[in-house]
Each structure stands twice: as structure tokens, then as C-alpha cells.
Amino acid sequence: MAYLELNNICKTYGQSDGETEVLSNINLKIEEGEFVAIVGFTGSGKTTLVNLINGLIKPTSGTVLFKGEPVDGTSHERGVIFQNYSLLPWLTVGQNVFMAVKEAFPKKNKKELHEIVANYVEMVSLTPAINKRPNELSGGMRQRVAVARALAMKPEMIIMDEPLGALDALTRGNLQDEILNIWGKDKRTALLITNDVDEGIYMADRIIPLRPGPNATLGPEFKIDLERPRDKTEMNDNPNFKKTRNEIIEYLMDIGNERKSEAKEEYILPDLVPKDFVNQFKFGR
Amino acid sequence: MKASLTLGKVTNFLGLGFFITLKDLFTGKLEKEEFKNFLRKTIVPLVSILLFIGLWHLGAKSLYNIEAKFKIEKALQDQGQVAADALKTCMVSGESSCQPNTLPSPSQVWNSFQSLLRDHNIISADKAAFIEKTAAMNEKRVAAGKAAIVYTGRPSFVDQVFTSLQTVFAGFLLALLIAVPLGIFIGLSPNLKSAFNWFIQIFKPVSPVVWYLLVFMIVKTLLIGSTEDSSFTISFISVGLCSMWATLVNTAMGVSTVDKDYINVAKVLKLGTFQKIFKVVLPSSLPLIFTGLKITLSVAWMVLIAIELLAQSPGLGLFVWEEFQNGANDSNAKIIVAMFAIGIIGFLLDRLMLMIQNWVSFDKTDAI
Numbered sequence: 161m162a163y164l165e166l167n168n169i170c171k172t173y174g175q176s177d178g179e180t181e182v183l184s185n186i187n188l189k190i191e192e193g194e195f196v197a198i199v200g201f202t203g204s205g206k207t208t209l210v211n212l213i214n215g216l217i218k219p220t221s222g223t224v225l226f227k228g229e230p231v232d233g234t235s236h237e238r239g240v241i242f243q244n245y246s247l248l249p250w251l252t253v254g255q256n257v258f259m260a261v262k263e264a265f266p267k268k269n270k271k272e273l274h275e276i277v278a279n280y281v282e283m284v285s286l287t288p289a290i291n292k293r294p295n296e297l298s299g300g301m302r303q304r305v306a307v308a309r310a311l312a313m314k315p316e317m318i319i320m321d322e323p324l325g326a327l328d329a330l331t332r333g334n335l336q337d338e339i340l341n342i343w344g345k346d347k348r349t350a351l352l353i354t355n356d357v358d359e360g361i362y363m364a365d366r367i368i369p370l371r372p373g374p375n376a377t378l379g380p381e382f383k384i385d386l387e388r389p390r391d392k393t394e395m396n397d398n399p400n401f402k403k404t405r406n407e408i409i410e411y412l413m414d415i416g417n418e419r420k421s422e423a424k425e426e427y428i429l430p431d432l433v434p435k436d437f438v439n440q441f442k443f444g445r
Numbered sequence: 446m447k448a449s450l451t452l453g454k455v456t457n458f459l460g461l462g463f464f465i466t467l468k469d470l471f472t473g474k475l476e477k478e479e480f481k482n483f484l485r486k487t488i489v490p491l492v493s494i495l496l497f498i499g500l501w502h503l504g505a506k507s508l509y510n511i512e513a514k515f516k517i518e519k520a521l522q523d524q525g526q527v528a529a530d531a532l533k534t535c536m537v538s539g540e541s542s543c544q545p546n547t548l549p550s551p552s553q554v555w556n557s558f559q560s561l562l563r564d565h566n567i568i569s570a571d572k573a574a575f576i577e578k579t580a581a582m583n584e585k586r587v588a589a590g591k592a593a594i595v596y597t598g599r600p601s602f603v604d605q606v607f608t609s610l611q612t613v614f615a616g617f618l619l620a621l622l623i624a625v626p627l628g629i630f631i632g633l634s635p636n637l638k639s640a641f642n643w644f645i646q647i648f649k650p651v652s653p654v655v656w657y658l659l660v661f662m663i664v665k666t667l668l669i670g671s672t673e674d675s676s677f678t679i680s681f682i683s684v685g686l687c688s689m690w691a692t693l694v695n696t697a698m699g700v701s702t703v704d705k706d707y708i709n710v711a712k713v714l715k716l717g718t719f720q721k722i723f724k725v726v727l728p729s730s731l732p733l734i735f736t737g738l739k740i741t742l743s744v745a746w747m748v749l750i751a752i753e754l755l756a757q758s759p760g761l762g763l764f765v766w767e768e769f770q771n772g773a774n775d776s777n778a779k780i781i782v783a784m785f786a787i788g789i790i791g792f793l794l795d796r797l798m799l800m801i802q803n804w805v806s807f808d809k810t811d812a813i
Contacts, residue, residue: 246709263716
């Protein structure tokens with residue numbers, strides 16, 4: 161039995177005539193301790209998939225099983241890092257994390273809870289900013305708070321919905337390493353949703369492309385056989401890496417081309433020729 | 446340094462930031478760009494104020510001339526040349542009894558303002574003397590179980606202002622206590638929303654006068670047999686009911702349109718219902734609630750005058766009405782003084798709310 165199992169998931173939005181099937185026939189198995197990345201174009205239904213797994217929405221048909229039990233609503237066992245940080249702007253960094261910790265460990269006393277908060281804020285190296293509000297922080301810092309908040313609840317599984325999408329390359333690289341570090345420390349199960357193939361290869365054990373929606377389905381999986389810890393610069397010369405990367409990108413490109421050829425409508429451009437002003441004026445002379 | 450910084454904050458909150466620039470001007474710390482800014486913020490308003498007073502003065506003068514001309518002509522037709530000449534000389538001499546009754550000039554208003562202040566001083570002195578005189582007797586009366594004797598003399602203009610403020614704050618508090626909780630419930634529950642929607646739509650545009658009459662009907666019956674003066678109760682309830690709609694609508698809207706991300710966070714953290722309302726929904730709708738409260742306070746202050754006037758409850762509204770009925774030669778000027786007092790206090794109340802909003806709300810850029 162897999163740790164997380166998605167069986168024949170379909171999700172439709174709207175009613176009767178306006179109904180669109182966003183996800184159809186999604187099957188996915190994730191083992192405990194695994195790091196899986198799902199790569200897809202924007203608008204292919206990635207966020208819907210994440211919300212199905214963390215329990216924010218229910219599938220139209222099919223089942224989501226977490227440790228053999230059907231998912232019903234959200235749970236502290238599955239921590240989520242949202243795409244847009246989703247920090248509460250009226251709370252400081254510490255308060256944002258504290259709120260999560262307090263809910264996750266209702267039995268601990270205030271002092272213990274504050275210790276946990278301090279630890280995780282320190283882990284994402286935001287201790288100097290612990291009393292700042294989110295709008296005083298940069299994008300990267302905010303995302304680190306979101307990471308700290310999700311991890312401080314000590315979830316068994318971390319679900320990340322394009323967590324680094326809005327960040328610049330440098331911050332992105334640093335945060336990738338930080339997440340990997342934390343994941344490596346106590347080998348939690350992780351699911352990363354991303355649109356960046358390189359990020360997926362660098363971080364995950366397996367990459368599964370999501371064919372774009374409507375009717376999005378999962379494509380064939382690609383195993384990443386690279387030793388951990390991975391080194392970004394070395395990786396670029398690794399033939400294995402190059403091969404996998406090309407395969408995935410080719411696959412995604414093919415899907416893209418398929419999508420284009422599916423569009424049957426042909427657009428006829430008007431038959432226009434630029435006016436010849438030169439000859440006109442010559443004639444006038 | 447720190448003190449001046451907080452002072453700067455306070456004046457900025459109050460929209461009186463130019464005081465700080467004024468200070469910089471004298472200490473010579475002003476750059477060119479800042480100087481332009483300073484001009485815009487101080488000189489332009491000052492010039493416009495002077496312009497306003499000038500226009501007012503000219504307008505009042507021409508109205509005075511029209512009225513004077515008419516009066517003299519009338520005296521000429523009715524009573525003959527001698528009476529007309531007598532009236533003319535009387536007017537020129539500035540004798541107050543024969544002045545035409547029209548829009549008062551700025552200087553008349555200023556004089557009335559000062560006379561109202563003098564009046565206040567006299568009345569306060571009188572009141573203090575009365576209290577001193579009756580202190581010993583009151584002590585005995587209280588000891589004997591009788592009610593103390595209170596000062597029942599005429600209230601001064603300043604006293605009326607404070608009574609009005611009391612009425613407004615009581616009304617505002619009533620509006621706050623009804624509208625905010627009700628708005629939260631309506632915002633949270635779609636059922637309540639459809640149950641209350643017609644109610645809000647119908648009662649929102651009802652005029653203050655009608656609110657007053659409605660409250661009067663109800664309170665009169667409820668307090669039947671009571672000898673106490675119910676005018677204050679009636680007026681503050683009317684003010685509250687009249688002004689609470691903005692807060693009600695804004696609160697309901699703020700609560701029902703909380704950012705979906707925040708709701709998702711609440712769900713993922715598995716917050717309980719109370720936690721969700723107090724830690725997520727309310728803080729995020731606070732800016733809108735405060736916008737509603739700000740509107741409520743200004744509406745309350747605006748309708749207060751009409752309601753006090755109808756309810757005959759002491760305050761600025763009654764002051765204006767009595768001065769109008771009085772028809773003394775400085776009554777018009779006193780009405781204008783009351784008008785400015787109402788306007789300026791309304792402005793200060795608005796700034797006060799803004800200050801509280803800035804202090805409470807997380808979104809420092811939103812509040813204007």
C-alpha cells in the first residue's frame with residue numbers, strides 16, 4: 161500500500177452546460193519518504209490537484225487515500241506551502257508561525273510553542289525579522305516564512321504548490337537547498353508542484369508531467385537517478401541529467417505541439433500589399 | 446528626536462502635516478522640493494481661506510445693501526421722509542436695533558463667537574458659584590436621603606456642544622453595538638444575508654426625521670408613566686439607527702469577501718469556528734469595518750442637528766433652532782458660528798476615526 165494514493169480522480173467545475181473537466185483520470189502513488197515532482201504548464205490544473213490532495217476540495221469522482229484512509233478535509237499531517245505565500249498580513253512573522261504551531265500542538269504550553277517558533281524561524285534564517293509584518297519583507301523572505309509555518313507543524317508530508325514560482329533565480333536556488341536540507345534531515349514525504357523542469361530534476365526522485373487541462377492527466381513518470389546531495393554545477397555535466405532533462409522537455413514540447421495541432425480552426429490573414437508611395441510620387445513629378 | 450517623531454506622526458494622522466514643515470522652515474532645514482511642497486500645503490489653503498472670507502464679506506455686504514435699501518424705501522412709503530431719514534442715520538450709526546436682518550458678515554460672526562465665549566465664561570462662573578453655595582446644603586440633603594440640588598440655569602454654547610457630542614457618541618456606540626455584530630452574522634451566513642437584505646435596502650434610505658418619529662412612537666409607549674425627560678434617549682437612539690447602515694453594509698461585505706487565501710490558511714491550519722472568525726475573518730475585514738464606522742460617525746454628526754431640533758433635546762441642533770426662532774439681531778451670526786462649530790467638530794471626529802483606524806488596522810496604505 162502506497163503512502164498517498166490517487167485513484168481515477170476526476171474533478172469538474174461548473175454545472176451541466178458550463179461544465180469543464182479540469183482533471184480526468186489521475187492515478188498517482190507516492191511512497192513514504194519519497195520526493196515527487198509534478199511538472200506542468202500554467203493553467204494545467206496543478207493547483208486543483210494540490211487542493212485535492214491537501215483536502216481543500218473534494219474530487220468529483222475517484223478517491224484520494226492517505227496512509228490507506230480516504231482524505232476528508234484538511235489535516236495537520238499534510239503541510240501545505242501555497243503558491244502565493246498566504247501569510248496573514250496583520251500578524252508578524254513570529255505570530256504567523258505561532259498560530260500554526262498552536263493549532264498543531266494544542267497540548268504544549270506557551271513556552272514550548274515559542275521555542276518551536278523560534279527554532280523554525282531560525283532555520284529559515286529570519287530571526288532578525290521575527291517581529292516584522294509580511295508587507296515589510298521581500299518575496300523570498302515571505303516564502304521562507306511560509307516554509308517555516310508549514311514545517312513547524314511537523315507534518316508527515318509536505319505539499320508544495322509552486323512555492324518558488326515568484327522568486328528570482330538566486331533566492332530560488334537558496335530556498336531549494338533549504339527545503340532539500342530540511343527534507344533530508346527527517347526524510348518526510350514531499351510533493352512538489354512546479355513549472356520548472358530543472359527544479360524538479362534537482363529536487364525530486366521522480367518527475368511526473370501533468371498533461372495540460374482541460375481533462376488534464378498525468379503523463380509517464382521519469383525517474384531521476386542522481387546521487388544526493390546533488391550539486392547544481394556538477395549536474396550540468398552529468399550525462400544522465402542531460403538525458404533525463406531532454407526527455408522530459410521533449411515530452412512536454414510534444415504535448416504542446418499536440419495541443420497546437422488540435423486547434424483546427426485556421427486563421428486566414430487578409431491579403432494586403434503595402435502601398436507603393438515612392439512610385440506614386442514619381443508619377444506626380 | 447523621538448518626541449518630535451511621534452509628534453510628526455500624530456500631526457500626519459490628523460492631516461495637519463504642514464505644522465512640521467512650518468517648524469522646518471524656521472529651523473532652515475528645507476530643501477527646494479520640500480519648499481514647493483510646503484507652499485502647496487500651507488500657502489494654498491491659507492489663500493483659499495482668505496479668498497473665501499473675502500467673498501463672504503462682499504456677498505454679505507451686497508445682501509445688506511439690498512435689505513437696507515428695501516427697508517428705507519418701505520419706511521419712506523409708509524411713514525414719510527422723516528422716518529426714512531431717521532432709519533438711515535440709525536443704520537449708519539451701527540445701532541443694533543435697526544440693522545437689517547440678513548446674512549451676517551465674517552466680522553459679525555467673529556464678534557458673536559467671542560460673545561458666546563464670554564457668555565460661557567459668565568455661565569460657568571455662575572455655575573461654579575452655585576455649586577460652591579449649595580455644597581454644604583447638598584451634603585446635608587444627601588445625608589438625609591434627599592436628592593441634591595443641581596444647577597438648572599441656561600446652558601452656554603460650549604455646554605450645548607458637549608451635550609451634542611454626548612448624544613453623537615451614545616448614538617454611535619449604539620450603531621456600533623448593533624451594526625458590527627449583526628454585520629458579522631449577515632456576512633458569515635448566506636441565509637441571514639437573504640433574510641436581511643430587503644430589510645437593509647428598505648430602511649437604509651429612510652430620512653432622519655422619519656427615524657425620529659418612529660423612535661418617538663416606540664419610546665413614548667415604552668416609557669409610559671415615567672416623568673423623566675426622554676428627549677435624550679429618543680435622540681440618541683434615532684441618531685444610532687439612522688447612521689448604522691453604512692457600518693452594517695460594510696461589515697457584512699468585509700466579512701463575506703475575505704480573501705480566499707486566508708480562508709484556505711484557516712482550513713489548512715484547522716482553526717475552529719471562533720478562532721477562524723477572530724483570527725482571520727475579523728482582522729481581514731477590519732479596514733472595511735472602519736470605513737463603515739467612519740461614515741457612520743459623520744452621518745451621525747450630520748443627522749444629529751435635525752434630530753435634536755425635532756426632539757427638543759439640548760444640544761447644537763436646539764441651539765440653532767432657538768436662535769432662528771429668537772430672531773435677535775445677532776441670531777443669524779450665532780447660527781453661522783454654530784455652523785462652523787458643527788463643521789469643524791465633524792472634521793475633527795473624522796480625523797479621530799482615521800487615527801484609530803490607522804492604529805488598529807494592519808493595512809497602513811489603505812486608509813485615507
